[in-house]
Amino acid sequence: MKNLHIVVYVTGGIAAYKSIIFVRELIKNGAEVKVVMTKMATSFVTPLTFRTISHNEVYYDEGRQLGIVEHVELSMWADIAIIIPATANVIGKLANGIADDFATTALLAMNCPRFLVPSMNDVMYENSAMQRNLQQLENDGYKVLEPSIGFLAEGYEAKGRMQEPEVVFKWLKANILQERVQDLIGKKVIVTAGHTVEEIDPVRYITNHSTGKMGYAVAREAVKRGADVILISGPTNLANDTGAKLISIKTTGQMYQIIKKYYETSDIVIMAAAVADYHVKTPAKQKIKKNENELVLRLEKNIDILNELGKEKKQQKLVGFAAETQDLIKNAQQKLVKKNLDMIVANDVSRKDIGFGTDDNEVTFIRPNKKIISSPKTDKNDISKMIFDLI
Incomplete structure (x- = not known):
């Protein structure tokens, strides 16, 4: 992880609080992290929290003036992009090429390895449209970490709970070893x-x-x-x-x-x-x-x-x-x-x-x-x- 540039996208689900622990783990292991938040994500966790942890400015649509091409600059900076938690809403947008806020626009501009950590209600997760969207994103090159079975915000146990931050970190680390760009081999x-x-x-x-x-x-x-x-x-x-x-x-x-x-x-x-x-x-x-x-x-x-x-x-x-x-x-x-x-x-x-x-x-x-x-x-x-x- 040392010296890797990782962009963490936080979207608007209750599991957003877990992404704080995940970002902290990345930084402890030597990565440089920049955080992008959707408008809804800022309702669960404040941008100040991520700015304090990452020592970098946080990108979000409300509350700060974003530059004209910051989404392109961010894509050029990034070695890795990960969406944690990834809600049904953002998954649907990405699968269909919709870019209607800073987060989805920046993700559309990313050409680095991209990782997705879904988190949602079990009925939403099992919905055929959701499964179709996840399959499309995998076809587009995203790596998807399947959610776990656990206690959901609705008050019962089912599949859809976001994997714990330490599990996500180990999964990402294992995949990075395979995904590091070596596009000049033989040159x-x-x-x-x-x-x-x-x-x-x-x-x-x-x-x-x-x-x-x-x-x-x-x-x-x-x-x-x-x-x-x-x-x-x-x-x-x-x-x-x-x-x-x-x-x-x-x-x-x-x-x-x-x-x-x-x-x-x-x-x-x-x-x-x-x-x-x-x-x-x-x-x-x-x-x-x-x-x-x-x-x-x-x-x-x-x-x-x-x-x-x-x-x-x-x-x-x-x-x-x-x-x-x-x-x-x-x-x-x-x-x-x-x-x-x-x-x-x-x-x-x-x-x-x-x-x-x-x-x-x-x-x-x-x-x-x-x-x-x-x-x-x-x-x-x-x-x-x-x-x-x-x-």
Whole structure:
């Protein structure tokens, strides 16, 4: 469960109180949880309760202004979605593609593994329409946990009682081991990270502020999804905990030579490194002494790696990054076309709270002839997940 992003949907049944215990169990086991509530669910349990337990904002239609595309952002964030308890009403809506509130709209946008924990009266549960709806949801890919026989709110024992939170947790955990997305098995992925270094003299060099965090997060996500990953990295202070094969380089020229070696047989290439655009034409062999008030360096343009890869592209999906300080979308779109990319990830590096050296980022995904998608401010692991979801 550790580091899994789980969205818990709570609908309006008496068993809603049990979902508090379930959310607590997820968090105790290392998951990050966001809760979505239907309007009726807030009559049984307050959003404040879930906000306090999850340490995240709670999504619901009444009482808070929801963003225009928050249902899409939530779907991109989620690794797992579970509806607990799932009432007859929400089951019927989902089985028929009805999205008339935030919860059902967000569920319709989910493309991650989805789990359903029914809870209702026994007569409702056994109804042929309900059984037909459950079968349809299973056909659509939902995993359904059959309710137990127990004491119902109506005052008698019958089938329809929601399984206890600890039972649901064990069931979900067992299924997650089977459901983890490994959609890159058999794929070869190249990721570049960090900055490159161009020597001025034996002591000084030209470089930039990139720390490599974004590229390492991308490599880590690719490995999680089953890919064979080569991480080509400039100097960083990061440990290689990605599971990828690390090849360390210093200069832009060295990076290009390594990429060329693996490019032809690769399936996906993600150029997250911030490479130096210029090198010193004639680096000094000895340390330059500060004898003058000015030091003049003659710079030559480095090879444009991304441009060259775009020219040579065949089966590869080629993804670039655009670190901009102004005209973000315009500059990124021009780069996308000029360099023949399948996607460009644009971010505003003039902001101090995202981009170079930070754990968080806020980016815009631009693809040829497709809708532009903007991410919320989130950590770079989430951005990496979004990149591969879009690929």
